[in-house]
Amino acid sequence: MARPRPEKKRKRAQPATRRVLPMELRCGARLIAEGGEWQVIGPLYRSLGVKNAAARVRNVRQPDVTAIRTWGAHERIVVKRA
Numbered sequence: 740m741a742r743p744r745p746e747k748k749r750k751r752a753q754p755a756t757r758r759v760l761p762m763e764l765r766c767g768a769r770l771i772a773e774g775g776e777w778q779v780i781g782p783l784y785r786s787l788g789v790k791n792a793a794a795r796v797r798n799v800r801q802p803d804v805t806a807i808r809t810w811g812a813h814e815r816i817v818v819k820r821a
Contacts, residue, residue: 758815761792768807769819775800776819777808785812 740750742749761783770777789812798804810816 756817756819759818761794761810761812761814761816762789764792764794764816764818765820769799770796771817771819772808776800777806778797 762785764779764783766781768779768780770779776799777796778799779794780797784793785791786793791809792812793807793809796806796808798806
């Protein structure tokens with residue numbers, strides 16, 4: 740007697756947020772940080788030896804507020820992708 744075939748596993752939907760390295764940031768990505776939600780508006784800058792990375796960001800709730808955020812190259816950042 741033949742065994743019944745196992746059910747196929749369904750692919751999980753990717754979560755709205757994910758953790759990425761700073762080198763994987765793109766313009767338009769939204770960061771979730773202690774100061775609220777920020778959107779990347781400029782290119783990524785890297786230091787010599789790629790130990791640190793920085794990007795120009797703006798506050799989603801207050802578009803007039805911009806800043807330059809800096810992270811260690813090994814840190815993971817919580818990001819929402821558009």
